[in-house]
Amino acid sequence: MTLASLFEKAKNIIPKQNNEAPKEHELLSEVLGSGISQWDKDEVSELFQAAIQRGASDIHIEPDENTLNIRLRIDGNFIHYATLDESQKAPIVAKIKILGGLKIDEHRLPQDGKASFFDADTKKDVDLRISILPTIYWEKVVIR
Numbered sequence: 222m223t224l225a226s227l228f229e230k231a232k233n234i235i236p237k238q239n240n241e242a243p244k245e246h247e248l249l250s251e252v253l254g255s256g257i258s259q260w261d262k263d264e265v266s267e268l269f270q271a272a273i274q275r276g277a278s279d280i281h282i283e284p285d286e287n288t289l290n291i292r293l294r295i296d297g298n299f300i301h302y303a304t305l306d307e308s309q310k311a312p313i314v315a316k317i318k319i320l321g322g323l324k325i326d327e328h329r330l331p332q333d334g335k336a337s338f339f340d341a342d343t344k345k346d347v348d349l350r351i352s353i354l355p356t357i358y359w360e361k362v363v364i365r
Contacts, residue, residue: 264318268302269338269364273347275300282317282360284310310359317362321351329334 272280272293279294280302289305305313318325321334332353337346352363 258274262275263329265313266338269341269347271302272364273338273340274342278365280362280364281297282313282364283361284356284360284361286287286358289313289359314360314362317351317364321349323351324352331355 230285249342253279256259271277275293275294275295277295277300281290281292281299282293283290283292284307287307289307289310291302293302294300315325316330317333320336321332322336323332323334334351334353336351338349338350340344342345350365352365354361354363
């Protein structure tokens with residue numbers, strides 16, 4: 222089953238309101254199931270927005286044994302953004318993989334992709350380069 226067919230399936234399941242297409246996080250939660258938390262739905266976009274506002278050149282999402290650490294690279298220095306519970310590893314990485322057009326079921330090989338994020342403040346699209354690297358604790362994500 223392809224990613225496109227999963228999204229089409231989700232579009233047919235979720236009722237539309239006011240003839241609007243379902244939001245991406247609604248589709249994602251339908252495709253990936255109940256493992257998606259509220260953090261995953263909106264906070265990834267807020268993470269991108271915060272990185273843009275702070276002038277970050279990179280976003281690093283790094284797993285360790287029991288947590289998921291998120292750091293921003295600002296002026297060459299890493300600034301801690303958030304530490305999340307271990308249960309957030311798979312859903313957050315999956316959402317970022319979907320945004321970048323990457324294979325969500327590939328966990329052993331490095332992957333690279335591209336995405337675009339609309340910055341509401343400047344009213345411009347921001348191009349994102351996404352790199353996924355397997356580690357012993359899960360997958361490390363770098364967004365530039």
